[in-house]
Amino acid sequence: MSEVNSSASIRVIRGQICLAGILILLLSPDAFADSDFPTFWQKFKSAVVAGDREVIGEMAKFPLSMPYGVRAVRDKQEFLRRYDEIFKGEANAAECFVSSKPQQEAAGRFEVYCPFKNTPNDWENTPIRFEFELTKSGWKFVGLDNINE
Secondary structure, rough: HHHHHHHHHHHHHHHHHHHHHHHHHHHHOOOOOOOHHHHHHHHHHHHHHOEEEHHHHHHHHEEEOOOOOOEEEOOOHHHOOOOOHOOOOOOOHHHHHHHHOOEEEOOEEEEEEOOOOOOOOOOOOOOOEEEEEOOOEEEEEEEEOOOOO
């Protein structure tokens, strides 16, 4: 009889552990963070092409790094004010992102390279780098750089 009780106890404990794991996943806001970069990229690219600053701001991690000599973007409000500098400054991101292919630079890191906006078809010279990183809350836009500087 004690073997039956022991086996039943083990099943109950396993069930409780499984239930606890499910509850932790459901209650953790980061548990289902988008770890799929292609899905993130499609949403980000679409928002840039559409000029949807609010959506892009939600997809960024602050402070946002900027090229050498340019002050970092501290928060979403500053991002909204400096949007044109970031996406229409040295490169036309909306135009570039239509045909750009993200490159994985390391685990949890992708980059997209764009040409200068005054030479949009010069895909041999793409010094403007948009940087993306996998964070605790999913993929985020983390910086802009001019690799020539």
